[in-house]
Amino acid sequence: MTAAQAASSTPNRRSGGRVLVDQLRIHGADMAFCVPGESFLDALDAMHDAGGWLKLVTCRHEATASHMAEAHGKLTGRPGICFVTRGPGAAHAMIGIHTAFQDSTPMILFVGQIERATRDREAFQEIDIKAMFGHTAKWASDIDDPARIPELISRAFHVACSGRPGPVVLGLPEDMLTERTEAGDAARYRIVRPAPAPAQMAHLREILASAKRPIAMLGGGGWTQTAVDGIRGFIEANNLPAMASFRCVDLLDNDHPNYIGEISAGGAPPELPKRIREGCDVLLVVGARLGEFSTHGYTLVAPPKPRQRLIHVYADPDELGRVYQGELLIASGMEEFASAAAALPAVERRPWDDWTREARRDYERNQTPGPCPGAFDLGQAIKQFTAALSEDAVVTIDSGNFGGWVQRFHRARRFRGFIGPANGTMGYGIPAALAVKLAEPTRPVVAWVGDGGFLMSGHELATAVQYGANIVVLVVSNGIYGTIRMHQARAYPGRYPGTELSNPDFAAFARSFGAHGETVERTAQFLPALERALTAGKPAVVELKQDPEAISSRVTLAQLAEATRTGTPILAR
Numbered sequence: 001m002t003a004a005q006a007a008s009s010t011p012n013r014r015s016g017g018r019v020l021v022d023q024l025r026i027h028g029a030d031m032a033f034c035v036p037g038e039s040f041l042d043a044l045d046a047m048h049d050a051g052g053w054l055k056l057v058t059c060r061h062e063a064t065a066s067h068m069a070e071a072h073g074k075l076t077g078r079p080g081i082c083f084v085t086r087g088p089g090a091a092h093a094m095i096g097i098h099t100a101f102q103d104s105t106p107m108i109l110f111v112g113q114i115e116r117a118t119r120d121r122e123a124f125q126e127i128d129i130k131a132m133f134g135h136t137a138k139w140a141s142d143i144d145d146p147a148r149i150p151e152l153i154s155r156a157f158h159v160a161c162s163g164r165p166g167p168v169v170l171g172l173p174e175d176m177l178t179e180r181t182e183a184g185d186a187a188r189y190r191i192v193r194p195a196p197a198p199a200q201m202a203h204l205r206e207i208l209a210s211a212k213r214p215i216a217m218l219g220g221g222g223w224t225q226t227a228v229d230g231i232r233g234f235i236e237a238n239n240l241p242a243m244a245s246f247r248c249v250d251l252l253d254n255d256h257p258n259y260i261g262e263i264s265a266g267g268a269p270p271e272l273p274k275r276i277r278e279g280c281d282v283l284l285v286v287g288a289r290l291g292e293f294s295t296h297g298y299t300l301v302a303p304p305k306p307r308q309r310l311i312h313v314y315a316d317p318d319e320l321g322r323v324y325q326g327e328l329l330i331a332s333g334m335e336e337f338a339s340a341a342a343a344l345p346a347v348e349r350r351p352w353d354d355w356t357r358e359a360r361r362d363y364e365r366n367q368t369p370g371p372c373p374g375a376f377d378l379g380q381a382i383k384q385f386t387a388a389l390s391e392d393a394v395v396t397i398d399s400g401n402f403g404g405w406v407q408r409f410h411r412a413r414r415f416r417g418f419i420g421p422a423n424g425t426m427g428y429g430i431p432a433a434l435a436v437k438l439a440e441p442t443r444p445v446v447a448w449v450g451d452g453g454f455l456m457s458g459h460e461l462a463t464a465v466q467y468g469a470n471i472v473v474l475v476v477s478n479g480i481y482g483t484i485r486m487h488q489a490r491a492y493p494g495r496y497p498g499t500e501l502s503n504p505d506f507a508a509f510a511r512s513f514g515a516h517g518e519t520v521e522r523t524a525q526f527l528p529a530l531e532r533a534l535t536a537g538k539p540a541v542v543e544l545k546q547d548p549e550a551i552s553s554r555v556t557l558a559q560l561a562e563a564t565r566t567g568t569p570i571l572a573r
Contacts (some may be wrong), residue, residue, distance in 0.1 A: 016146030017042030017177040023153040027189050029081050031055045031072060033065040037085020039112025042177040057438060062089045064431040064457045066096020071432035073105040074419050075439055077224060079160040085112040086125035090132060095425055100167035101136040102423035104221030106160040107167040115175040116144060129171040142171035146179045150186040157189035164316035165221045193315060193333025200330050201340050207309055209347050211282035213355045218252060219245025219288030222315050222334045228415045230338030237346035241359040245288040250418040254411035260359040263294055266404025269366040275359060276300045283308040287334050290324055313337050367409060373556055374547025381526040382409040388530060393444040394436045398429030400450030401482030405553045427456030430473055434460060437469040444534060451477040451503050461513040464539040472533045473541045475506050478548040486551050493561035510541035519543045
């Protein structure tokens, strides 16, 4: 046994809270997000003595704290850490757990719990962790014995990161944290991922060599820079057209000649769904789940046996074959597959070179904004935005109809340059931007949000000011819940209950926190306002006044309602 091993295994008498915090250090955690609670005071006390290695970020709401932790997990590939207390805190934090679940993001949520002796009496704020999080978390449990904290924290990190990444929830009984133990520390976790077999890679190349119109789809969690570089090399060597699944546009430089768009509700070139559904003969899916969004409601790829020859690469074997019967199913981590794919001999005689060029031309044609109602043209603004942004900038995005413009016109250039929730949660963009800026303070960070989403998390401007996280928030303000209004126009034209909003002056709201704030009403005002926000030296909010008639980047609200009345087919997004 080495001296380091001996030191790590030597027990010393500590409180459960101290043991917990020591394990976070061992496993490489450097940041935690919380709304403090009396049920985990001993853990907070241990953080006081952390010696600078752990940055504790105090948030204003548990929902935004959990979103910050999830975004931190997306950015770093390490579990985002969040602390909340008891039932109310857990209920609020559920939204971040659901995001981590559907987005395959490593995350650990610690929930301060009631004392062990009062369990099952419906004590104050009591919650059953396993019952509440059993569906959305990869693992949910309570730590009842402080001596087992090293074991269970090690397990939490392994579970969150191995296979398909995802969230873990651990309950921390208050009296367990104050109880003293002589438990020794665990060693740092190691990520365990499967790798493709040589025979599987040989079969993949055989299928690819017989293809006439292949398409690759990249998405999901578990990606690293190494994996992204490897898969790009494979795509280039074989001249494959490659698309991104929803909110995964940063897996391939959008300026790359092989990138053909995001298969999303708002951003996809109109021709792309037809290419997948009718033209594609081999579909290579790497890392993405073939879920509702990535298949346009399971219509582009028909379950259970698709028309396309399906090659599906995924880290969790339980996902493979769950909905779709692929010709080749490969259980593999992203780095492991990308390395094996990059080493394959390229297909030399490719009948799909024209197919790739045509798909790229479709993407480029989709980059031209059409006419836009009102004085502010969001499409033109986003084109200006992308051109003005430095290459190291990070864009975060909320959910809402405004996102259709961002997904269509913004070009992500580097890995982890674009972060958004694939589960469609609102209120995500601002806390995600804060998490990124706190982790990488030298990078410009801009959040795109709608007016509805801003009012779900805009209070975290207080956190931004408190920690000097100088994010820029661009608020697309049209006074409606745009996505739902669009669906109403499609299904119930002219009948719009529940979607009207009464908004504050967002610029004044920002200034009340000590942030920079201004309002843009015309397209020509946008770029100067953006430059002032980026150089303000403090958090900044720019409200962008959009005509509600501009319901999408392709169609107005009136056009959509009229098309519904007359039965005329129209592209709604």
